[in-house]
Amino acid sequence: MLSNILLITAVGLGSFRSVQSQSTPSICDNSTLLIDSRQVLTTAQECTAVAGDIVIQYASDYPATIEFPNLESIDGSFLSINFDEDIRVTRLSAPKLKSVTADVYISRWVNLTTINMPVLTTINRVRLNNLPSLTSANFLSTLESIENNYEVTNTSLKEITNDKLPFAVFVEIFDNKELEKFELKGLKNASYNVALRRNKPGVEVSLPALKEVFYFEFQRISSLEIPELERVIGHFVVNDSTVESLEAPKLQNVGLWYDPSISITNNRGLVIQNSGDSESLSFPVLEAVQLDLVIRNNSALRDISFPMLRRVTGNIGLEGTFESVRLPELDRVGGIFSLGNDEAGFNCGDLQAFKTNGTIRGEFSCPRYQELPTRSSSIGESEKEIKDWLNWASPSTGFESFRSMGAVAFAIGISTILLVL
Template sequence: MVVIKYLLPALAAANLALAADCGGDGTIKISSQGDADGYSSCKKLKGDVEIDGKARDTITLNGVKEIEGSFKAESATNLTELSAPSLESIGDKFELDGLTILSKLSMGSLTSVGSIKWQALPNLQTLDFGKSVSKADKVEITNTALTNLDGISLDNIGDLTITENRYLKSVNLDGLTKSTGLINFAGNLNSLEVELPKLISGSNMTFRNVSNVSVPSLHNLTGQLGFWGDGFKIFSAPNLTESSDLTFIGNKEARNISMPKLEYVNGGFHISKNDKLKSVEFPELKKVTGAVDFSGKFDEASLPSLDTVKGGFNMQSTGNFSCEPFKKMNKNQVIHGKFKCVGETKNPKTKSGESGTSDSSGTSTGSSSSSTSSGAAVVDNVANMPAMGMAAIFGYLLQYAM
């Protein structure tokens, strides 16, 4: 009897320990609220956590503050709400895919994740992230019903990919100061406004189908800055001094492109099919290592500080501007590649032979080389668009097909 007296409590304690297993090397799978409740005494879950496709209605992960691995939910087509009120960090990936009726995502304490990848969430309209996610290496959000990204407020980011969110009206990342990968916006609501007020440095940035891009603090980019089919009237980067390839194609409402401090383009500089743009003026631009390729309907063209163009130079417009300053540059060997400058032409062409305006299809005369020494603009070669992503590449090709 004495043995039983001490054995029973020991067995009960062992059962409790088993019930409170907080994971290990394997994946914790949750198919029901009962499964989730089994981990409510765990402050930390080791390994990965996966919401099973069989999960339905509401799943709430109570008590858990940290997931060491990934947190995933895929093809749970009957799941309407997912919440984790105490969760503060996810060590690896936070992935949601194919949750077609999910309408509420609530994680009021979450501030840190390894990366975010959400796709095919057509009923998710808002994020209930009270403290906001401030740390993530990569963020990819595709095909949701989100109207804004409130609840995501990053300090630094690698890749930021926001595509095919047809209700997205505004993105304001007011804490973001640095990006080391690709920032890509494409295929969202046409009236989308993107504000990056404190972004100082970045790598590649591409924008398609946005109505406004605000980068007042941007100083330098190691990669390209590209705009395709955007609806803004004015683009201003008042503090930008250097970039790799610069591209403005098919922004039909653009009336002003202002980069008053731009000095150095490490690649090609391409402007075409911006039919309301009447002036191309870059007063401090000194060096372009690729080609200068401007075509359209502008009446003024001014590059007074330009002293080196390692590629070719193509400037063609329907407008009445003077080619004399550029002919002088060519004569003085400022321009190392092939030179062409034509004003008052009915059919202005890009360097590759495409139409320089949106209301004339033009005829291609062949693809351009990627070599700056040949005079070709680097941005005319899709292979030279570093890490743009398929959506951005498609946008680039579509503009030339129009």
């Protein structure tokens, strides 16, 4: 009796292994699963796990939807680039995919409208670019862990949102012609940059948990929420935008100078320019800016005030029709101080006092704007500039400069901290 049971069990296990081997094609174990025809796609659709990369190349016989109905994990990358313009595929779907060890990189599917990966949580890097018809990519919202980049370029997405992702190296959102909203609620740190460029004008940006970033650069935005931001290690730039009120209530430093051997290649520090709707700036605890502090061509701005700003390692450049400038704690400006103001009655006298008492190391120009000098890109010159700054001291002082006609205080401040470039 026992022997019969064992025999039945053995036969059953053999049948199970046979079915299992049939349901797991050998191509699933390839270091690269190359899909270049409908026939290969059909076989690959049986995979639940792939041991290496999935690479999708052009084939004329693909269906309108490329789907991997059983796929749960990829121990490599999910890649596809250089599809011809006439490819019929409009939808890419992997409804059970949870993790990709390396990258999700989809490029140049000009007719692709939808990427459906609703349970994908873990990848190394996402790169979506040159997908001009793409209107839906739900996995951008489900990601919980990413080791590297979060890049979305040249799509028709209207919203990019995520409330789970705490960290990324690069966050780059470029050339998205329909984008209206960008929101990463969980992002606390971006070790290289957060940058939006050349998207649809008027993007609403919300980064409510962000505390630290290296480079911070925004163009064509209509709002910016950064209530927890404390440190920008590189530069902070807002350009060509319609933000009416720009507030960074906890930002203390812009720029950290860690290594004198690293070349300084540009003048950017804290830069807010070409934003005609900006009526107010609020940087109440900003203490230091490295390299330059630049506020230019913001026609609605009337008052500039940086109440805690003490040091600007580079230059200060202010230009516009503002009525008042207040920098009560400023005691070191390593370069020039250039202020251009066509507002009748603006008083340069108190600002001149900064030059007289030695606070400003370079030239002082007011009310005529003098273009800021550029820096050498050589490591030797950068090292010399850093050492000169660190060895230079000036008397502590403060000032307030008001239009003689009135008392509207406007805050322009830019902080100096030591920046690694």
